[in-house]
Amino acid sequence: MTDTKVNNMSKESFRRQKSREEMQKQLISFGLMIVLTLVAFAVVAMDTFHKGFVIPFLFLMAIVQAGFQFYYFMHLKERGTGMAALLIYGGVWAAFLTLAGLIVISWW
Amino acid sequence: MATTAAAKRSFWEFIWDYLTTVDHKKIAHLYLAGGGFFFILGGIEALIIRIQLIKPENDFISAGFYNEMITMHGTTMIFLAAMPIIVGLMNAIMPLQIGARDVAFPFLNALSFWLFFFGGLLLNLSFLFGGAPDAGWTSYASLSMDSSGHGIDYYIAGLQIAGAGTLMTGINFIATIVTMRAPGMTYMRMPLFTWTTFVTSVLILFAFPPLTINLFLLMFDRMFGTAFFNVALGGNQVIYQHLFWIFGHPEVYILILPMFGVFSEIFATFSRKRLFGYTAMVFATMLIAFLGFMVWAHHMFTVGLGPVANAIFAVGTMAIAVPTGIKIFNWLLTMWGGQVTINSAMLWALGFIPTFTIGGMTGVMLGSNVADYQYHDSYFVVGHFHYVIVGGSVFGIFAALHYWWPKMFGRVLNETLGKLTFWPFFIGVHLTFFVQHLLGLMGMPRRYWVFLEDQSLDLGNLISTIGAFLMGVGAIIFVINIIVSAFGEKAAADPWDGRTLEWAVSSPAPYYNFAQLPLVRGLDPLWIEKMEGNGKIPAAEPLGDVHMPNGSIIPFLMSIGFFISGFGFIYQTDNVYWYLALYGGLAFSIALMIIRSVKDDYGYYIPKEELEKALEGEAK
Known part of the structure; x- marks a missing residue:
C-alpha cells in the first residue's frame, strides 16, 4: 500500500519536473521567436541591406519560425508523432509544388 | 431480429433515425x-x-x-x-x-x-x-x-x-x-481497400484546398468586384486553370485509387489466394498519389507554358504508368493459379482490367505533349477519360456494391440479374466510348452542340448513342436487382468465404460492429483464423460495456444554415435583402457550432449484458 503510494508520489514529482522543464523550453523558444521576429523586422526597417540579401534572409527566418512553431508549440518533437510529421511534410510539399508551379510557370 | 424491430417503427421514426444518425x-x-x-x-x-x-x-x-x-x-x-x-x-x-x-x-x-x-x-x-x-x-x-x-x-x-x-x-x-x-x-x-482509403484521404486533404481557394477567387471576381481573373484589370486566367488542375488531377486519383483497393479485395477473395505482391501494391498506391501532385499541367499542354514545362510534365505523366502497370500485373498474378470463381462482382473486376488498360494507354498517348496538340479538346479526350472513369470508378463501384451488398444491407444481390447488369453495361461502355476516340481523331471537337452531315461523323455518333442506352439498360436492371433482392433471403455473415475482418461480423454488422475488439494475427486475419485457428477472430479484450456516441440533429440543421446562406451569396448581387439569408444562414450555423462546442455530450454505454444476449443469439 505504502509502496505504491511512494511510487505514485515519485511519479508525480517526476511528472512535475518534466513539465517544469517543458515550460522552460516553451518560454525560451517563445522568447527566441520574438527576437527572430524583431531581427527580421529590423533587417527590413534599417533599409541598409541589399534586396538580394533581405529576401532570402526573410525566407530563412520564416522556415526557422515555422520549425519552432511545429516542434515546440505544436509538440511535433514528442514521440509518436511520426505520422503527423509525415502528413505535415506532405502538405508542405503539395503547397510548395503549387506555389512553385504558379511562380515558375505563370509569373516568371 | 433487426427487420422485425424495423417493421415496428413508424415511418417518421425511421426518417428521424437517419436524420440524426452518427x-x-x-x-x-x-x-x-x-x-x-x-x-x-x-x-x-x-x-x-x-x-x-x-x-x-x-x-x-x-x-x-x-x-x-x-x-x-x-x-x-x-x-x-x-x-x-x-x-x-x-x-x-x-x-x-x-x-x-x-x-x-x-x-x-x-x-x-x-x-x-x-x-x-x-x-x-x-x-x-x-x-x-x-x-x-x-x-x-x-x-x-x-x-x-x-x-x-x-x-x-x-x-x-x-x-x-x-x-x-x-x-x-x-x-x-x-x-x-x-x-x-x-x-x-x-487490407488494400483500407490502404487506398487512407491514401485517398490524404489526397483529399491536400487537393481540396486549392479548389476551395479557386472557387473563392472566382466568387470574389463574380460577386464582389475583384479582378483575379479579369484580364482587363491585370488579372490572369491561367491561374484559374493551374489551381483547378492542381486540385483536378489528384481528384481523378481520388476517384480511382479506392477502386484499386476494391479490386484487390475482390481478386484475392474470388481467387482464394493472398493478394500477389501486397507490399508492392501498397507502395504503388503511394507512388501514384505522390506523382499525382506533380502532373497537373498535362491538362494544359496547349495553354502555352513553353516546351520545357510541357516536357517535364509529360515525363512525369508517363512515369505514373509504371506503378499502375505494377498493379495490373499484380492483379493478373493474383488470379494466376488461384481457384477463380466468376460471379457478378468478379465480372466487373475482370471487365475493369482491359477497359482501364485501354484508358491508361490513351492516357499515355495524351501525356505525350507533342501528340496532345492533335488530341486536345477533341472527342479523343472524352473517350479517354470515360474509359478511365467508367471503366475504373463505375466498374469499381458496381463491383464493390455486388461484393459488399450483403455486409451493408444484409441481402445478397441476385446473381442472374447481376450478370444481366454487367453485360449490357460492359458492351454499352465500349460501344459508347470506343468510337469517340475515332470521332476525335477525325476532328470532332468536344462540347459542340451539333455536327454537320457527311463528315464521317454520322455513324460513329449513332453507335455512341446506342451504347449509351445500353448502359442505361444495365443501370435499370441493377435497380431491379436491388428491389428483388430486398425480398430475398437474409445474407450469411460470410457469403463469399472472405479473408478480411468485415466478414467476421454478422450481415449487416451490429450497430456496435464488434462486441469485443478483434485481435489481428496477420494480413487477411479471417483467412488466417480459418486456416490455422477455429475460424473465429480471437478477442483482444474481455467483454465489457461499449461506449457509443449519441445521435444528433445538429449536423443536419447546420448544413441547412449553410444551404440558406448559399442562396444569400448567390442572390445578394440582385437585391440587398438577400443579405438576410446570407448572414442569417451563417449565424444559424455558427450558433449551432457554439452549441455543439459548449454542450457536453458524453455518449452512452451499451451494457455488457445486452452484448452477451446478442452473442448468444448469434451462436444459436
Whole structure:
C-alpha cells in the first residue's frame, strides 16, 4: 500500500519536473521567436541591406519560425508523432509544388 | 431480429433515425442513396446529350441548354455521384476492416454527409431557378466570368458546401486509420481497400484546398468586384486553370485509387489466394498519389507554358504508368493459379482490367505533349477519360456494391440479374466510348452542340448513342436487382468465404460492429483464423460495456444554415435583402457550432449484458 503510494508520489514529482522543464523550453523558444521576429523586422526597417540579401534572409527566418512553431508549440518533437510529421511534410510539399508551379510557370 | 424491430417503427421514426444518425454504417446508406440519386440524374443528362448528338444538326435541345447539360453531367457525376458513392463504401467498410467501432469523429461524419447533400441540392436547384451553370465542369474563368445569370454562382456555392464536407471526410478517415486500428492491425496488415482509403484521404486533404481557394477567387471576381481573373484589370486566367488542375488531377486519383483497393479485395477473395505482391501494391498506391501532385499541367499542354514545362510534365505523366502497370500485373498474378470463381462482382473486376488498360494507354498517348496538340479538346479526350472513369470508378463501384451488398444491407444481390447488369453495361461502355476516340481523331471537337452531315461523323455518333442506352439498360436492371433482392433471403455473415475482418461480423454488422475488439494475427486475419485457428477472430479484450456516441440533429440543421446562406451569396448581387439569408444562414450555423462546442455530450454505454444476449443469439 505504502509502496505504491511512494511510487505514485515519485511519479508525480517526476511528472512535475518534466513539465517544469517543458515550460522552460516553451518560454525560451517563445522568447527566441520574438527576437527572430524583431531581427527580421529590423533587417527590413534599417533599409541598409541589399534586396538580394533581405529576401532570402526573410525566407530563412520564416522556415526557422515555422520549425519552432511545429516542434515546440505544436509538440511535433514528442514521440509518436511520426505520422503527423509525415502528413505535415506532405502538405508542405503539395503547397510548395503549387506555389512553385504558379511562380515558375505563370509569373516568371 | 433487426427487420422485425424495423417493421415496428413508424415511418417518421425511421426518417428521424437517419436524420440524426452518427453511425458510420447508416451514414454509408445515406451516401449511397444520395450518390445513387445524383448518379441517375447525371445519367439522364448523359442520355440527353447523346440524343442531341444522335444525328447531324439535331435540334432536340437548344445550344444553351446543351451547355448546361454537359456542365451538369460532368459536375454531377464527379462531385455528386462517384465521390459520394465511394465515400459511402469507405464509410461502410473501412472501420470494419480495421476492427474499429466507428470512425474517429462520428459527428463530423454526419456533418460531412449533410454538407454534401445540401451542396448537391443547391447546385441542382439552379435548373429550377433560371438556368444551370454552363461553363463546363472545369468552369474555366474565361467562360465562367462571362456567363450571365446565376448558373455559375450556383456552381460556386454548391461545390464550396459539398467540398467542405468532402474535406472533413478526408480528415476523419485519416484520423480513424491512424488511431483506431484494432490490436495487431499494423499498417502492413491493413487490407488494400483500407490502404487506398487512407491514401485517398490524404489526397483529399491536400487537393481540396486549392479548389476551395479557386472557387473563392472566382466568387470574389463574380460577386464582389475583384479582378483575379479579369484580364482587363491585370488579372490572369491561367491561374484559374493551374489551381483547378492542381486540385483536378489528384481528384481523378481520388476517384480511382479506392477502386484499386476494391479490386484487390475482390481478386484475392474470388481467387482464394493472398493478394500477389501486397507490399508492392501498397507502395504503388503511394507512388501514384505522390506523382499525382506533380502532373497537373498535362491538362494544359496547349495553354502555352513553353516546351520545357510541357516536357517535364509529360515525363512525369508517363512515369505514373509504371506503378499502375505494377498493379495490373499484380492483379493478373493474383488470379494466376488461384481457384477463380466468376460471379457478378468478379465480372466487373475482370471487365475493369482491359477497359482501364485501354484508358491508361490513351492516357499515355495524351501525356505525350507533342501528340496532345492533335488530341486536345477533341472527342479523343472524352473517350479517354470515360474509359478511365467508367471503366475504373463505375466498374469499381458496381463491383464493390455486388461484393459488399450483403455486409451493408444484409441481402445478397441476385446473381442472374447481376450478370444481366454487367453485360449490357460492359458492351454499352465500349460501344459508347470506343468510337469517340475515332470521332476525335477525325476532328470532332468536344462540347459542340451539333455536327454537320457527311463528315464521317454520322455513324460513329449513332453507335455512341446506342451504347449509351445500353448502359442505361444495365443501370435499370441493377435497380431491379436491388428491389428483388430486398425480398430475398437474409445474407450469411460470410457469403463469399472472405479473408478480411468485415466478414467476421454478422450481415449487416451490429450497430456496435464488434462486441469485443478483434485481435489481428496477420494480413487477411479471417483467412488466417480459418486456416490455422477455429475460424473465429480471437478477442483482444474481455467483454465489457461499449461506449457509443449519441445521435444528433445538429449536423443536419447546420448544413441547412449553410444551404440558406448559399442562396444569400448567390442572390445578394440582385437585391440587398438577400443579405438576410446570407448572414442569417451563417449565424444559424455558427450558433449551432457554439452549441455543439459548449454542450457536453458524453455518449452512452451499451451494457455488457445486452452484448452477451446478442452473442448468444448469434451462436444459436
